Amino acid sequence: MAVAELERVLAAVDAALRQTFPHDFDTRCMYAAFGVRDLLRAAGERAQIIAGDFLCFSVSRDGRSALMEGFGKMDANPPAHFWVEAAGRRLDLGPHYLPRRSRMEVAAIPPVCWSLGSPLPHYARYRERQRFDFDVELSPADPLVERLREFRSICAQQPAASPHWRWMLRSQGSVTAAARDGDTWAKNALLFLKCTTVGQLPI
Numbered sequence: 001m002a003v004a005e006l007e008r009v010l011a012a013v014d015a016a017l018r019q020t021f022p023h024d025f026d027t028r029c030m031y032a033a034f035g036v037r038d039l040l041r042a043a044g045e046r047a048q049i050i051a052g053d054f055l056c057f058s059v060s061r062d063g064r065s066a067l068m069e070g071f072g073k074m075d076a077n078p079p080a081h082f083w084v085e086a087a088g089r090r091l092d093l094g095p096h097y098l099p100r101r102s103r104m105e106v107a108a109i110p111p112v113c114w115s116l117g118s119p120l121p122h123y124a125r126y127r128e129r130q131r132f133d134f135d136v137e138l139s140p141a142d143p144l145v146e147r148l149r150e151f152r153s154i155c156a157q158q159p160a161a162s163p164h165w166r167w168m169l170r171s172q173g174s175v176t177a178a179a180r181d182g183d184t185w186a187k188n189a190l191l192f193l194k195c196t197t198v199g200q201l202p203i
Contacts (some may be wrong), residue, residue, distance in 0.1 A: 001087040004112055007168060008160065009039045010114035014111075016154045026097030028070070033082035034148060035155040040086045042156070047086035051079030051130040052057050054203055056095045057123035058149055059188040062066075067187060068201065069098050072127070079129055080187040083112070090114045095124060096165055107184035113168040121172060122196065123189040128203045 017025035033049045040047040053072035060066070071081035071094065071098040083092035092112040099106045114120050138145045167178050178186035 001040070001043065001109060003089075003113060003168070003170060005043070006040075006087060006089065006091060007163060009036055009043075010091060010093060010111055010113070010168075011161045011163040012039060012158040013155055014096075016151060016158045017093075020151050020154055026100040029082045029094050030144075031148060031151050032093050033084050034152055036084045036091055037086075038152055038155060040084070045086050046134060046189050047084050049082055049132045049136060050083055050128055051082050051132070053127040053129065053203055054081040054083070054092075054094055055125040055201065056098055056109060057185075057189050057192050058098060058102055058104075058109065059185060059192075061105050061107050061184060063107075063184055063188055065104060066067060066192065067103065069102055070094075070125075072203065083176065085116060085124070090116060090120070090126070091180050107188075108165065109185050110165050110167050110169045110178075113170050115171060118171065121175075121189075121193055122198045123192050124169065125198075125201060125203050 001067050013032055016035055017028055017032060019143055037047040037049055049149050053070070055070035055072065058067055058069045081094060083090060083094065085091070090112055095109045096111040112124060120126065139149060167174060167183070169175065175186045175189060179190055
């Protein structure tokens, strides 16, 4: 599946999240993962939901302050974050939502659509804790099952939506191109790679 098609799926799920959860759509990563999985499956693509921890570089809008933010827990129950792997790529709206609850005013971060064939640089860190079956569903007794069903129905009926982002984190080349275009996050993410190592990060 082409990257442009994957972006359309992410944009549709993003629109459904904003419609269903207008006040806290940025905290609904499990819903997002099921929505992305469903739309890709409807398009004939095998997609798998993954759970674990996530950490991403964030930088203030003026470029003077930076920190690592994300979703993580000391234990794995329940998982802190969910994302999807499909079409040879890791798909995740989570990074794009981090600025909404950041401890400071940070620059926009793109969603992840990164090729699984190349390592993701340490400005975005994932620690997998659980890989679910391709056809995983919530237990009928789960209190979230009805709300999730409603959300997935909205996703399935969602018309084409325009992305809320200017670019996606697809490859190191996409970061370099965005930095050349003046993107604050991209410019500082490249600087971050030069002055830090993986060993300095929590995950």
